[in-house]
Amino acid sequence: MRYRIVSTSERPDLAVTTATWRWSGFFRERGVPVEEVIRYERDHLAAGSPMLRTLVLLADGEPVGMVSLLSNDLEGRPDLGPWLGDLFVEARFRGRGHALRLIAGLEASARADGVERLWLYTEDAAGLYRKAGWSEAETAVSGGKPVRVLYRDLKREGS
Template identity: 45%
Template sequence: MISIVSIADRPDLVPVTGKWRWEAFFKDEMSLDEMLRLEQECASSSELMPTVLVMLEGEYPVGMIALCLDDLEGRPDLNPWLAGVYVDPRYRGNGYALRLIEELEGLARNQGIKRLSLYTGNATGLYHRAGWAMTETVQRKGRPYSVMQKNL
C-alpha cells in the first residue's frame, strides 16, 4: 500500500530523506551532518515552508518531494518552489514521482498557493507530463537549468 506522509508527522524518516537529499542535490555544497541538521529543522517546523513529503510503500520510504522558499538563489520572485523530487532507484519507473508532484501541488493549492516554480537540469520531460511549462533557462555552477512553472 502506498501512502504519503510529512516528515513533520514522521521525524523518524529524517535520516533517510536527509541522506537522499544530500546525495542527490547537496553533496558538493555541505556535509551530510549539515544536511541532516537542516532536515531535522524542517521536520520540527510548524510553517508550511519548508514541507517535506515522503512516499511510503508499506512502511518503507521510496521517494520524497519538498515545498520551499528561495530554492534558486537570487530569485525570490519565483517563490514558492517545488523541489527535491527523489525516488529510490529501486522504485523508479512506477509513476511515483508523478504521484509525489500531484500530492505536493494539491497541498499547495489547498493552502492558497496559486503558482509553483521549479528548476531542473535533466527532468523537463517528467514535469511536462505533469503539466508544467518551461519559462526560462538559467546557469548554475556552469550548467544550464530549465526553470518551469505551473499555475495551480
C-alpha cells in the same frame, strides 16, 4: 500496492531518511557532509517552517521517495516561489511512476494551502515535469550550469 503520502512533520522519524536522500541527490557532489544535511533537516522540522515541507511517498509502508515545498530555490530569482524542490526517488524504486505521485501530492498540498503557482528548476528532467502538466518559463543558470525553469498553475478553473 498501497500508497500513502505523509509529511515529515507527521512522521519525524523519516527525517534522517529524507536528509540522506537530499544529501545523495543534491549535496554529495558539492562536498557537503551528510551530517550537515541531517542537522539542517532536523532544525527545519523542529522549527515547523511551512515553507520547507517535505512529503514522503510510502509504498506498503516503506519510504520510496520525497519532494519538498521551498520558499526560495533558485539563486537570483527571489521574485519566484514557492518552489517544488528536491524530488528524489530511491534508485531501486524508480521507473514505477513514483515521481509523478510525489509531484501530484505536493501540488495538492500546496493548493490546499492556497498556493496558486509553483515553480521549479531542473537540469535534465524537464520532460518528466511537462508530462505532469508543467510549462517551461525560461532558461537560467544554477551552479554554473544551464537549467530550465518551469511553473505549474494550481488555481482551480472557475475559482
